[in-house]
Amino acid sequence: MKQLAKGTATETAKVRIHNDLANAAYYFKNIIVEKRQNGGAGITLDCMACATMLAFTWEAYLNFFGSELLKCAWNEAQPLEDKENQVLEKLGLKPDWGKQPYNSVRTLTKIRNWLAHGKPIEKEITKQVIKGVEKVTERKIDLSGNWQSLCTPTIVVRAYDDLDIIFKDMLQASGIAVIDTLTSGEGSISFNEVITVGKEESGTSKSKYLGSR
Secondary structure (H helix, E strand, O other), X not given: OEEEEEEEEEEEEEOOHHHHHHHHHHHHHHHHHHHHHHOOOOXXXXXXXXXXXXXXXXXXXXXXXXXXXXHHHOOOOOOHHHHHHHHHHHHOOOOOOOOOXXXXXXXXXHHHHHHHOOOOOOOOOOOOOOOOHHHHHHOOOOOOOHHHXXXXXXXXXXXXXXXXXXXXXXXXXXXXXXXXXXXXXEEEEEEEEEEEEOOOOOOOOOOOOOOOO
């Protein structure tokens, strides 16, 4: 037989997804910096990924501060600009959306919307050209999308740095400790009963004497 303690365990998990998104953006930002220095294919795709993660990080920051400071009054499903106005006003911050660092947020939002609501585009451009006869058939058509004009290493790396500045300003204005912005967990357990399981073992063993032939 075995004696076991029976009780109740309570656990609380606080998952702060803005950290995961920011870490993903940091990962792609480092790849961009490395490729700018040493070369490498696909840097535009890295910029696309980094910009997307940064845009998601911005909204996650708003959701975090909104839920912490506004509690039940916070509506996570409201439009992005309403979230921005509500949170920044609560923090007492007055952003200038036309200047750094906040203009980078507008750039990230534009990239996110272009990618999230991807729509086919057909454009017709007419222009006068003068080329040598041998180059007429070599003319290239611009097949780039609007998003590519903003997904450049310079713009995206600057946006990363700007968003970091904004978050630090928001954190200072909120009075929230850094440790409370991290994903964490805590728990407790209390025992109130001892139970016995298994079969009782026999204290003696019996042997049968068969005798001799």
